Amino acid sequence: DVKVTQSSRYLVKRTGEKVFLECVQDMDHENMFWYRQDPGLGLRLIYFSYDVKMKEKGDIPEGYSVSREKKERFSLILESASTNQTSMYLCASNPPRQGAGNEQFFGPGTRLTVL
């Protein structure tokens, strides 16, 4: 079974802190994605990556950056957390042979609260 894990289920941080959200997948997927989920807005794509050291902006990249140093790990970074970044963050990955327009496998999510 494909497994996508996220480092924390719940996280509470202070405004201005630097925050790292980690995602690891164990199936050698080349494509990885970060979404945020807010009530009434569904899933919005923040960043995605097709391979190590590659990154592409999604629909709402402002205030975020990412790092992909190893194929299995994709990190989302909030350089200076703000209260409007309080949200559920979901990581996903995608088998390489099918391309990114195919089934994505999701982690359990990290609920981040910024105080």
Add this chain to the structure above:
Amino acid sequence: AQSVTQPDIHITVSEGASLELRCNYSYGATPYLFWYVQSPGQGLQLLLKYFSGDTLVQGIKGFEAEFKRSQSSFNLRKPSVHWSDAAEYFCAVGARGNTPLVFGKGTRLSVIA
């Protein structure tokens, strides 16, 4: 670019009743289509997917969906809802190529006794 509309934000059904969740997509070619379910506090789980071939697809947990090209729809159905089906349901569309899935805003399903 592709887009997805889920017209119903919240639906309430009685346990044992039938269910249909609506999904309309916009895409110029034949899309990849997906339904995901999210239980409270959890990640998304794939219910079913359509790539090509038979337009009626069967999924897990007794769900099915029908691709109708003429209506640009991919509605999700279940003949008899169980209380454990209460969750949020997301429709998604993918293009043929290396672009991410686009998700609808979701439909929250409540099940009453």
